[in-house]
Amino acid sequence: MTTTELRVVPRPRQVDQTGESVPFDAPLVINSTGAVPAAVVSLFDELLERETNEPPVRAGDEGTEGVSESPDVRLALEDRPSDAFDDPEGYVIETDGETGTVTIRAETADGLRHGCQTFVTGIAVRDRDGDEEDRWAFPACEIHDWPETSWRGFMLDPARGFLSVEHVKRRIDQAARAKLNRLHLHLLDDEGYALESEAYPELNRDSDGTALPAYSPDDVAELVEYAGDRGIEIVPEVDVPAHATHVLETYPELRCTVEDGEPADRTMCIGSSETVEFVETLLEEVVEVFPFSFDVVHVGGDEWEMHGHSWDECVDCREKMADDGSETVTEHFYAFVRHLHGFLDERGRRTMMWNDQIDISESPDLPRDVLIQFWRVAAPGRGPIEGCSLERFLEEGFDVVNSYVHAAYVRGWISEEYMLGWAPRRRPSVSEERESQVRGGELLAWEPSDEETRRYFERALPSAIPIFADRLWNPTVIDDRETFSRTVARHALGPYVPAEFDVYGELGGLILPTNWKRSGQGPPAHANRALADRSPREAAADYESAIETLSTLRESNETVYPETATAYVDSLEWLREVADREGRGILDRP
Incomplete structure (x- = not known):
């Protein structure tokens, strides 16, 4: 620059x-x-x-x-x-x-x-x-x-892959650098619970009794202060009633009571008083450690149809449905959400939840101040589809945070072309008169539990965060891709980067490959796009030059995030090896 x-x-x-x-x-x-x-x-x-x-x-x-x-x-x-x-x-x-x-x-x-x-x-x-x-x-x-949207968020997933306090602080820095203002912490999932629980200490242990890492109240206070100083509010999520493998293995009394057959092993019973007490207690602990100024609490609510449930066969659920007048399991679920909403509302907190299990084709019996996080209409067999859309949530009076899967899911679905053309009030489409109900958007970094697989976030997030943030802040079209690419490089690496240095051109794109439940490791760069019109020898020489530039910056302490420079060097070294080995620079099959 x-x-x-x-x-x-x-x-x-x-x-x-x-x-x-x-x-x-x-x-x-x-x-x-x-x-x-x-x-x-x-x-x-x-x-x-x-x-x-x-x-x-x-x-x-x-x-x-x-x-x-x-x-x-x-x-x-x-x-x-x-x-x-x-x-x-x-x-x-x-x-x-x-x-x-x-x-x-x-x-x-x-x-x-x-x-x-x-x-x-x-x-x-x-x-x-x-x-x-x-x-x-x-x-x-x-x-x-000034920003186009008020909710500019970023989600981390310490429930599946625990992140140290220092690691979270680095992500907070990267988010604040891009003018994001929300950090969503996904704390409970199949793999564990990332917040220390005084009432249910076994949640913080593995099945063999081994202690699992979790944030203490002091850790939370430290993160809240650190984020607050950078203008970022933290939104905690306790994901219920599905994604409950760890919960049900630890506290099996929260399973449904099925007289003939086995109850579901990934979705809690939502008809029993034990489950209600359990969830209320966790939420009470969350409310106590996260300050009142951060007034949104996320209760999850996603994917229970896909994960399977026993509510139809459960003695407690059938009794609760009769008492509530719920004729379907969806209405049974709504009653559960209404209860959590009331519990949080009494404590001055706003309820937030994922959209995919709400049948928005009809008017759902849910409070309209529930903040909806839209990620997609459910796939077949995973929830309601017919007549469902983001627009329908707006028509029903809900506010929405747009986390549409093709723009927001760093782990597998995002692409450069889609992200650069995305806007929270345009994809999915929104009528002009309802645009104000789309509060903004949130980028999602779902952690795999495998540490080796998680390394791709170091190369994917440094560019994904500022690009996503730009789409939330400035609605105008990005018409000069080359300049924008160099700008992102300066943003990610710091002011000592040479003015015309475009590391993403060498890596084959602004959004680097990410993985989603694929076997083995995905490629750390876009090999065919990185080759462009160069011969493999020419490309290898350019890769080597970029490696030298990044290594010099890193060794001279002239990068704002040395981890980013290291991740890009690793990707470029892989590209150089491919060019040398294949003589082509691409991964075509023989």
Whole structure:
């Protein structure tokens, strides 16, 4: 990226550039008005240090002799940041060529955070002569920027593959860097429960009694504070009543009571008081450790038809259905959801759930303030299909978060072409008068339990996160793919990346291959697309050059995420091996 070009992901909505740049010497000098929260200033310090490898200094601080009183960057919290928009997450960046100062102003702390992220991902290395300190520049411009959607989320799945607190923090950083504002933690599934339970401690053990990793209350508090400082709310999910293999193996009394035959082993009985008490207790523990300011709790509710249930044959379920007046198992399920909704509502929390088990072809007996996470209409044998659509949820008065499988499922279904053309209010299609009910979208990183298989997230997420975030932030079409690809490379790797370096061109695409329940490991790059019109020898030489660039950046501590550089080096080394071995650079069968 040159010093006069602004290449930032998500792309700002309104940018007026002069073709010049504002230069800075290292270290950068910042100041702020008294109204700016200390947490925002501290975050800006941290972001600048990570980006430039040197902590900034505060204008006027003691011990800063020789530092100009005129700051390089000024943060300001103002009542009315812009006439171009009216959004609490909006911000304005203005450059002053005479004073050499960049001002970031906003109406809220969230807006200031977003402006800070734009600045740190928009600065460029200006000059590097010998042993001199790095000098920096930001394009001379005026930016008025705000998000298209209010729910810009990202899901992690520690229930299936536990993620350490430090790992989650790194993902929070990557999400905040792309201006996402929700982290959805999928805590309960067939494989285990990732939150310590005082009431049901055996949930945190394997079938042989081995302790399973889980987040303690202190871990949650640490993550909540870390995410909150970056403008991200955490949404916990306790997925019931299906995906319950671990629960039912640990507490078999939560199975259905079937007089003739065996009860289902992956779906809880939802007619018994024991199950209701169990779920309420888990939700109570969740509510206690996650703060009230984060008011959404996800209860799952997906795939019970596919997983199989025993509700038709269960003594307790049949009795409960009679008491509730439920004539079908779907109505029985709705009654269960209504109960959980009431429980959470009494505690000031909003219920969120997956869409696929709701027969939206008819008007369901569910509270309309349930937030629906739409991922697809169910496949045959997996739930209701006929007459079901995202539009029908909107017609029925629900708010929706769009996680459509072909755009949001990192593990297997997403593709570059689809993601770049996707928008949360366009795919699936939404009528114009109901667009406001689509709150936004959420990217989903479903973890496999196998550690080796999970390595693909290190190469897939660094580009998938900012691309998905761009589609939630800026509705305009991405019309210059090559520039956008280089912009994503700078976003993922940092400012020391050479201006014309396009690692995704060498890897064969912005979205790298991911796996979904396939045998063995999938390819770590797009071999045939990476070859393009080059001979295998030419391609191998280019791969080697890209490996050298990334390795140099990593060894010099000039990448914001060394793990990303390592993942891309591994993929490029694989491409080089294929080119050398096959003499073609592609994986055609003989």
